[in-house]
Amino acid sequence: MTATDSEPEPVRQDASRFRAVLGMVGDKWSLLVVCNLEEGPRRFSELKRSVDGISQRMLTATLRNLERDGILTRTVHNVMPPHVSYALTPMGSTLREATLPLLEWSAEHLALIDDARAQYDTRADTRPPSPSGSTPDSR
Amino acid sequence: MTATDSEPEPVRQDASRFRAVLGMVGDKWSLLVVCNLEEGPRRFSELKRSVDGISQRMLTATLRNLERDGILTRTVHNVMPPHVSYALTPMGSTLREATLPLLEWSAEHLALIDDARAQYDTRADTRPPSPSGSTPDSR
DNA sequence: CGGTATCCAACTGGATACTG
DNA sequence: CAGTATCCAGTTGGATACCG
Secondary structure, eight states: OOSOOOOOOHHHHHHHHHHHHHHHHOSSSHHHHHHHTTTSOEEHHHHHHHHOSOOHHHHHHHHHHHHHTTSEEEEEEOOSSOEEEEEEOHHHHHHHHHHHHHHHHHHHHHHHHHHHHHHHHHHHHTSOOOSSOOSOOOO | OOSOOOOOOTHHHHHHHHHHHHHHHOSSSHHHHHHHTTTSOEEHHHHHHHHOSOOHHHHHHHHHHHHHTTSEEEEEEOOSSOEEEEEEOHHHHHHHHHHHHHHHHHHHHHHHHHHHHHHHHHHHHTSOOOSSOOSOOOO
């Protein structure tokens, strides 16, 4: 109790956790890789094939980050040709389980979101025209 | 059943859902805004103060996207001075609930992850030196 | 008060070529 | 096979100034 906590709300606490979790799995590929390791260890090229669309560069970077965070392990087998396998740690497994509710939510609401977007865009189309430049930046 | 599904695994299905959910809440601010609306409707400037660190530009953009996706509603009160309030929709509330397990996971494992990173970085420091360029890119 | 417009620095991620 | 190196396009997001 340092007497300076003017905001005892839990939202404050959430902020740093959201940063942490988004910094770890908020990127384009991490969760996909984690899911592909769920059934057991896999090799680099297996992952590259099954994640589909990922480049070597991104797969390597994603695996390194997840390894650094203790989500998975990297095992090098010194044979010819080279053989490297990746496997989830116990922590990695619990992470994946923690993402399941969000995944279920997504499955349930994807259609509703599409709907909401279509309605929003339709309403936006009926807005009064701008003086000169129409599309505002479009970024 | 187009007979061409060579991969009946559910991972395939997850991919598009992860994209969808990350496209919606995987950015820097969305989840923070959603959390701040949990206790009830709030005004633009209240949100700007309580999210702390967010710029007008990003708060506006974040709110627009969440509104478009049906996560929250925007209500304009035509008084002087202007008054706009934002509130979670039922869908927004369920979204927030779906993120709770991930938040709890984060709270439980933050220290472990820091630990894993420190160990990884220590091991990386003991690696044999590269021929010329040491830090690989570091962009 | 609640935005919009503009500019710009930093980061993400894809394509390609090369290495042990 | 499993990376690493380089280059480059596209996007994110902050600072600032201005508007209804």
